[in-house]
Amino acid sequence: MGADMGARALAAARAMVGVPFRRQGCDPATGLDCVGLVWAAFAAAGRALARPADYPMRGWSAERIAAALRAAGFQPVRAERRDGDVALIADAAGQFHLAMIGQDIVVHAHAGLRRVVESPPTVVPDAATRWRLFE
Template identity: 65%
Template sequence: MVGVRFRPQGHDPATGLDCVGLVWAAYAAAGRRLVRPVDYPLRGWGLERIEGALGATGFVRADDAMRAGDVVLIAHPARQYHLGLIGSETFIHAHAGLRRVVETPLDLSVRSAGQWRLS
């Protein structure tokens, strides 16, 4: 899905993805259909609510080494959170500024973020 355009609340690779839509579309492409959160704001959800939504979908906190397919939850300033996926040696995420899904090297912000995987 790298290169797919960014679209807020987007959940279909054909029309665009945001960070939540990317995670859910990637799991669907891998054969795991998950109930996707809807009507979430760009900013303002508390960490507890986001972690609760991940848990309700079947994700659990993973405190061991990152694995391809893990979901990463990055906390940005102003209560803005961002989800992405771990690749073999990369981070895949819907980049609002670049207006597309990108694959970047793992940096400190990703390596130190909370990670989640399906139980």
């Protein structure tokens, strides 16, 4: 993926800040969850992705999430953080969360706050896996 696509996707995600949180939400007009935010941001940037269907809010394994990301065209990366990368974050309870990241910002659908929010980059732990869309 060109850096331009990632930057456009991150800009699209930032434009969705304030959109209500909705479980399984994939349309900014009606609400987004963390998966829906990533997929909607890339669609707004001009790249439609194969989206996983009927995923649970809790209980997906890391392997199943990785398979869904790969099916959409993402690959894990260890290179320097780039606008439009996606962070796969695991919390202590084993729940997973996706977030759009850039050099100095994280955009994610926050279930607790019930909306899409911007956060500082420190909300992404060092142990999070970063994924990048490749053409």
